Amino acid sequence: MSRSGLNVLVVDDEQKICNLIKVFLSMSPEIDKIVTANNSLQAMQKIQNQNFQLVIADFKMEGKTGIELIGQISKSYNTKDMRFLLISGALQKEDVQAAMESGINHIVVKPFSRMQLLSKVYEVLEIKEP
Amino acid sequence: MAKSEEQFKLFDNTFEPVIIFNKKKEILYFNHNFVTFSKSPPRVLKKAASVTDVLSSEKIQIKKLIDSCIKENQAVISEEGQIQFTQNAEAIYTVVIKVFPIEDNNYVLCLNDLSVEKNLFDKYRDQIEELKSTHSQIVQADKLATLGELTAGISHEINNPLTIASGNSEIIQMILENENPFNQKETLIQAINDVKDSLERIHIIVNNMRSFLLHKREEKKEYCKLADIIKTAKELVGPSFNEGKVMLDIKLQDEDLVGLVNKVKIEQVLINLCKNALDALLSAQTKNPVVTIELIKMPKENYLNIVVTDNGPGIPKEIHEDIFSPFFTTKEVGEGTGLGLSICSKIIESHQGAIKLESEKGKGAKFTIKLPVIEMSSYSQNEILMNQKNRDGKRILVVDNEVQILNILNKFIEDEGHVFVGSTNGQEALRFLESIRIDLIITDHSMPKMNGSEFSKKVRESGIKCPIYYLTSKKNIEHFNQDKDKYNVSGLILKPFTREEILETIKLALGETN
Numbered sequence: 001m002s003r004s005g006l007n008v009l010v011v012d013d014e015q016k017i018c019n020l021i022k023v024f025l026s027m028s029p030e031i032d033k034i035v036t037a038n039n040s041l042q043a044m045q046k047i048q049n050q051n052f053q054l055v056i057a058d059f060k061m062e063g064k065t066g067i068e069l070i071g072q073i074s075k076s077y078n079t080k081d082m083r084f085l086l087i088s089g090a091l092q093k094e095d096v097q098a099a100m101e102s103g104i105n106h107i108v109v110k111p112f113s114r115m116q117l118l119s120k121v122y123e124v125l126e127i128k129e130p
Numbered sequence: 131m132a133k134s135e136e137q138f139k140l141f142d143n144t145f146e147p148v149i150i151f152n153k154k155k156e157i158l159y160f161n162h163n164f165v166t167f168s169k170s171p172p173r174v175l176k177k178a179a180s181v182t183d184v185l186s187s188e189k190i191q192i193k194k195l196i197d198s199c200i201k202e203n204q205a206v207i208s209e210e211g212q213i214q215f216t217q218n219a220e221a222i223y224t225v226v227i228k229v230f231p232i233e234d235n236n237y238v239l240c241l242n243d244l245s246v247e248k249n250l251f252d253k254y255r256d257q258i259e260e261l262k263s264t265h266s267q268i269v270q271a272d273k274l275a276t277l278g279e280l281t282a283g284i285s286h287e288i289n290n291p292l293t294i295a296s297g298n299s300e301i302i303q304m305i306l307e308n309e310n311p312f313n314q315k316e317t318l319i320q321a322i323n324d325v326k327d328s329l330e331r332i333h334i335i336v337n338n339m340r341s342f343l344l345h346k347r348e349e350k351k352e353y354c355k356l357a358d359i360i361k362t363a364k365e366l367v368g369p370s371f372n373e374g375k376v377m378l379d380i381k382l383q384d385e386d387l388v389g390l391v392n393k394v395k396i397e398q399v400l401i402n403l404c405k406n407a408l409d410a411l412l413s414a415q416t417k418n419p420v421v422t423i424e425l426i427k428m429p430k431e432n433y434l435n436i437v438v439t440d441n442g443p444g445i446p447k448e449i450h451e452d453i454f455s456p457f458f459t460t461k462e463v464g465e466g467t468g469l470g471l472s473i474c475s476k477i478i479e480s481h482q483g484a485i486k487l488e489s490e491k492g493k494g495a496k497f498t499i500k501l502p503v504i505e506m507s508s509y510s511q512n513e514i515l516m517n518q519k520n521r522d523g524k525r526i527l528v529v530d531n532e533v534q535i536l537n538i539l540n541k542f543i544e545d546e547g548h549v550f551v552g553s554t555n556g557q558e559a560l561r562f563l564e565s566i567r568i569d570l571i572i573t574d575h576s577m578p579k580m581n582g583s584e585f586s587k588k589v590r591e592s593g594i595k596c597p598i599y600y601l602t603s604k605k606n607i608e609h610f611n612q613d614k615d616k617y618n619v620s621g622l623i624l625k626p627f628t629r630e631e632i633l634e635t636i637k638l639a640l641g642e643t644n
Contacts, residue, residue, distance in 0.1 A: 014290055016324055020297040027304075060286060060373070089289035111293040114300050 005032040006125065007051060011043045011069065012036075012058040012087065021056060021087075024114045030127055040064035040072070047073060053081060054125060056108075059088035059095070067095065071102035079103065083124040087112075134234060135159070147241045150232070153200060155180040158236060167241065170217035178216075181239060187213040196229055199237060205230035210244060224248040272469045273343060276401060283369025288335055291328035298324045338366055342394060342401075351481070351511070353504065353533040353540070353552055354393050356434065357385045360423050363400035367408070374412050377420040378404065386578070387427055387434055388533055388554045390507040395477045396499075399485075400438070402470040403497050407440035409461070410495070414443035430561070432506055433483070436499040445489040453487065482507055505553050505562035508540070512549040524569035524640050525549040529559045529585065530601060531577045535625075539572070542632050556580030560588055568596055570639050572623065575602040575609050583609055586617035597639045599623055 008031055010021045018036035025031050035050065037043040040063055043055070055073065057066035064072070070084045084104045091099070091107065099107060105124040108117055122128070138159035141148045147164035151157050157178055165172055170184070178184050182193050189211030199206045208227040215221065226242045298321040305314050305321075360380055371378040389396070404421055411419035424437040445453065452458045456472040478485045482502050489495035501507070509525075526548050528539050536552040543550040551568065553559035557580055559573075571589065575582035586598050597620040600610045610622045623635055 014294070016294045016328075017290065017297075020294060020301075023301055024297070062372070089286045110289045111296040113296070114304075 006030055006053045007033045007035070008054045008056065009043060009046060009052045010034060010036045010056045011038075011040065011061070011066065013038050013061040014058070017058065017087075021117065024117050025121065027114070028118060028121075030125075031121075040069040043069060044072070044076075047077065054083045054085065054121065056085045056087060056121075059086055059091065059099075067099050067102050067104065070104055074103040085120060085124060134236070137233075141238070144240075147243070149181055149184065149239045151181040151196075151237055151239065153235050153237075155182060155196065157181055157184070164241075167223075167243070168215040168218060169221060170215055174217055183216060185213050185215050187211050190227055192227065195227060196237070196239070199229040199231065203231050210248075213241070268469060269473055270343075272473055273398060276398075276405060276470070277339060277343060279405065280366060280370055280401075283371075283373050284335060284339065284366070286373070287369045288332055291331040295325045295328040295332075298322075298328075335365070338362055342366065342397060349392065351390050351392050353388050353536040353554075354391055355385070355533060356387050356389050356391075356396075356425055356436065356501075357382050359391070359393055359396050360400060360425060360436070363397050363404065364423070366397075367401055367404045370405070371408060371421070374408055375419075376408055376411050377418075379420060379422040381422060381424045383424070383426050386531065386554065387425060388504055388536075389434055389481075389501050390504045390511070390552065391481055391501065392477075396436075396481075396501075399474045399477050399499065400436070402474050403438040406470065407438060407442060407495065410442040411440055416442050427503075432503050433500040434503060436501070437496060438499075439494060439496045441494045444491045444493045445487065445495050446491045450487055450489070454485070482510060503558055505551055505558055508550060508552045509562070509566060512544065512551070523548045525551060525567070526570045526572065526636065527551045527553065527559060527563070527568045528572045528601075529553045529556060529577070529582075530574040531555065531579075532574070535574070535601070539632065542629050543636070546633060546636070548636070556582075556585035556588070559585065560592070563589065563592065563594060568594070570596055570636065571598045572601050572635075573598065575600055575606045581609075583613050583617070586613055586619060590617050597621075599635060599639060601625065601627075 008025060010018050010025075012018045012021070015036075015038060018038070022034045022036060025034050035046055035052070037046055039061060043057070047055075055070065057069050059066040061069075066086050066088070070086070073079060073082070073084075084102075086099050086104045086107045087110060088095075088107060089110045096107070106120045108120050138150055138161075141150070141159070141161040142163075144161065145163065147167040148161045149157060149164055150159040157175065157180070160172075160175055165175070168175075168184070175184060181196065185192065190208045190213065192208075192213075195206055195208050206229050210224060210226050212222050212224050213227075214223075223241075224244045226244060227239060228242065229237060229239050231237050301321045302318060302325075305311050305318055308314070311318065360382070364378060364380060368378060400423065404423070407421045411421070419441065421438065421440045424435075424439070426435045426437060427433075428435075449458075449460075454471050454475045456469055458472070475485050478499055478501070484500045486498045486500070487495065488498070502510075513525075523546075526543050528536060528543075528550065530536055530539075531554045533554070536554070540550045540552060551562070551566075553562065554577075556573075556577060573582045573585055577585075580588075582600055582602070589598065598617065599621045600613075600619055601623045602610065603625045607622070610619060613619045620639060621635060623631060
């Protein structure tokens with residue numbers, strides 16, 4: 001799925017984590033644009049206005065969880081060309097199951113290094129690692 | 131002699147072991163009980179040259195006791211101590227010895243055996259010690275269990291700052307590997323600050339957990355802002371509430387309300403109540419679940435109220451009485467110790483307060499913690515202490531809205547053996563003065579609700595004549611000069627003060643009244 005002009009949406013209720021992911025991703029040339037949102041409502045609005053090839057969402061957020069958000073996106077949009085990454089601390093077994101069912105492609109465990117994040121991003125987007 | 135012998139035999143009827151001897155300490159007679167008690171053969175006893183050869187003691191100076199009885203010619207009683215008999219060194223008895231004169235310049239030494247009582251006492255003391263240590267172990271176990279239940283939420287709370295710290299340190303590293311890192315000085319500074327803030331966040335969380343578990347001065351009560359205690363409790367249970375999507379609302383009528391409390395223990399009570407409410411709301415799947423912690427003080431009431439309310443399933447009336455008993459739980463086996471509320475009610479009792487439950491099935495639950503206002507709690511607590519050690523101590527009222535000042539002065543004044551009564555608010559202090567006589571008042575000048583001048587005015591208006599001292603900083607010295615004669619203010623203590631200055635002033639002030 002190699003392509004240019006990849007757009008990424010990062011959803012985390014902690015702005016500093018959004019920023020961190022943004023800095024990490026902005027160092028890779030394949031990624032074109034990184035948009036952040038602090039809750040699922042903002043995220044849904046941004047998805048309405050723009051195409052994203054990758055959504056990275058935190059599991060625990062005020063209001064809807066990342067899994068619920070991704071489930072909602074999957075239901076409302078054609079997500080054939082969309083990939084989903086969930087960010088989380090330790091997950092319960094049931095949560096992993098729910099994550100897989102909602103259409104999440106991979107899970108990144110907190111705390112993560114830049115390489116850990118990028119390798120998962122590359123993996124779900126099927127980009128060859130540089 | 132025969133007549134005496136007859137008389138001596140009377141002692142065979144007594145329960146106590148008795149030896150009769152003359153002025154030269156020669157043994158004249160010993161009763162039956164003495165033979166059985168000492169397990170010494172009569173033959174040997176008869177041979178003994180002197181009464182002091184028969185029995186000995188490390189603690190009781192038997193010879194001295196006898197000499198003083200002979201000299202004063204009146205009964206003497208020893209302190210409690212252990213004795214042993216020359217003929218039977220293995221048996222040790224705890225006794226009190228009484229020596230008293232009888233006719234013909236003879237004397238009686240009689241033993242009051244306390245061994246049984248002593249053994250019982252020791253046994254009970256050991257058992258009580260054991261119970262005490264078991265109790266504190268149980269309290270600790272319950273705390274651990276509570277913290278264990280909170281850990282999942284707390285670890286998540288630590289994960290976020292940890293991610294920010296580790297991520298930013300990676301950013302710093304990458305920037306420093308660039309050729310000219312100082313082109314990105316601002317990004318660097320931002321990243322370093324993010325690391326610092328995150329570590330600080332983790333530090334606070336870990337500290338809260340640690341101080342909850344390990345509190346060194348476990349029994350110590352201090353003047354604390356109750357709002358701070360409520361906030362720390364919220365920090366600890368907050369993550370669990372977020373996870374369960376239950377609102378935790380705090381309503382503080384007055385941020386500055388101060389209690390004389392053991393901070394960690396009250397925190398423990400609040401965490402327990404919140405956790406119970408959370409569990410109830412989750413298991414009943416209540417819609418729009420909310421737990422509210424309110425801090426309320428009604429004017430003219432002698433209690434501060436912390437109220438924890440939830441809109442959950444409520445608690446049926448039938449179990450209201452059981453709910454505070456140990457090991458009562460409605461949770462599944464293994465899900466809680468059943469001790470939480472019993473420990474809570476013990477803690478509140480130890481603060482001379484009360485914990486009350488109002489609830490009906492289907493209508494939520496409301497726990498009200500009532501803590502006495504500080505004037506009352508400091509007075510009653512210190513008055514009891516003083517009655518135990520120093521009856522000459524005086525009652526000193528200190529009014530200052532800063533808890534640190536109250537805590538320091540409390541220590542200074544208590545160490546001198548006086549009764550310290552703390553207050554943060556002139557109005558409350560006046561209410562207290564209506565019922566209790568005070569020997570000295572030390573008051574701050576600048577306080578939010580009623581300043582020192584108004585307070586002194588009201589004190590004098592109500593006819594109280596005890597000396598008043600102002601406790602103030604240099605810049606407020608003119609208030610003292612204005613009020614000195616108007617309200618008969620005796621003197622001034624300048625902040626910052628030393629221990630010596632305070633004690634000197636107190637001595638001077640109390641001297642005036644005598």
